[in-house]
Amino acid sequence: MKREILSAAIRVTVPVLMGYLAIGMAFGLMLQSVGYGAPWALLMSLTIYAGSGQYLGVSLLATGASLPQVAFLTLMINFRHLVYGLSMLEKFRGMGKRKFYMIFSLTDETYALLSSVKVPEGIRAHDYYFTIAMLNQSYWVLGSVLGSLLGAALGIDTTGVDFAMTALFLVIAVGQWKKAESHLPALLGAAATLVGLLLAGAENMLLPALGVIVAALTLMRPRLEERVQEECGEEAAP
Numbered sequence: 001m002k003r004e005i006l007s008a009a010i011r012v013t014v015p016v017l018m019g020y021l022a023i024g025m026a027f028g029l030m031l032q033s034v035g036y037g038a039p040w041a042l043l044m045s046l047t048i049y050a051g052s053g054q055y056l057g058v059s060l061l062a063t064g065a066s067l068p069q070v071a072f073l074t075l076m077i078n079f080r081h082l083v084y085g086l087s088m089l090e091k092f093r094g095m096g097k098r099k100f101y102m103i104f105s106l107t108d109e110t111y112a113l114l115s116s117v118k119v120p121e122g123i124r125a126h127d128y129y130f131t132i133a134m135l136n137q138s139y140w141v142l143g144s145v146l147g148s149l150l151g152a153a154l155g156i157d158t159t160g161v162d163f164a165m166t167a168l169f170l171v172i173a174v175g176q177w178k179k180a181e182s183h184l185p186a187l188l189g190a191a192a193t194l195v196g197l198l199l200a201g202a203e204n205m206l207l208p209a210l211g212v213i214v215a216a217l218t219l220m221r222p223r224l225e226e227r228v229q230e231e232c233g234e235e236a237a238p
Contacts (some may be wrong), residue, residue: 002127008120009131016109017139024143025150027054032151034062041148045141051107053078054144083214084111095126105133107140184220189213 028041031054044054053074060070084106091114092099106114110133117132119125177186196209 004120005123005127005131008123009128009135012113012117013132013135013139016113016136019109020136020139021143021146023051024140025147027051027058028144028147028149029151030055030058031061031144032148034058036061036148037152038145038148041144042141045137045144049105049107049137049140050074050078051140080210081106083210084108086214088114091125091129095130098126098130102130102133105137107136110136185217188216188220192216 024045027045028038031041031044032038044057048054048057056073056077057070060073065073085103088102088106088111092102095102113132113136114129117128119128177183192212193205193209195212196205199205200208
């Protein structure tokens, strides 16, 4: 890996580093509290690598949930990644075997970075994206193992630490809102989520809301692309 690529990727992933160390440690603490130590934290973070899914996994392990329950609940909580993947088709095109890792590593925070980051001059976009994804997972793995080790050594109370994931996502969402050329997709997502909550309730809102968002963005894509092109043309004009 070239030093300039690594250096550039580290600079843009510092917010994720700080967040993943915190929420990764929170996950490790929670996992340790239900009787699963650092090796389990390492294994889950390497092979599952889904923050909210791993938080859910702690509860499922604690209650001894069945495999069908685990599969269904994991699908429900991570279904949003289908939307993420569809929007990344062009960015991941031509990445070869690395494409499979990019699909696997597309967390909320990595998606937020990849969808808004500008590739530095002289660096290949695909190398840059791949380095960002690998760094983010390394931060998460480090945080989860440290949390598990601290939990074993100190016996820390884990009440309320699961909110750390929500807090990190909100911070990144605010940053993306400020950089976005159009706020229409975000407003549409908020409206669809609210409608899903009112119609289906908190337990069943995810799939209806995502369905509405995907359908609406698909129908509005030509207009959104046209608007972005117009704004880019205005910025380029003298």
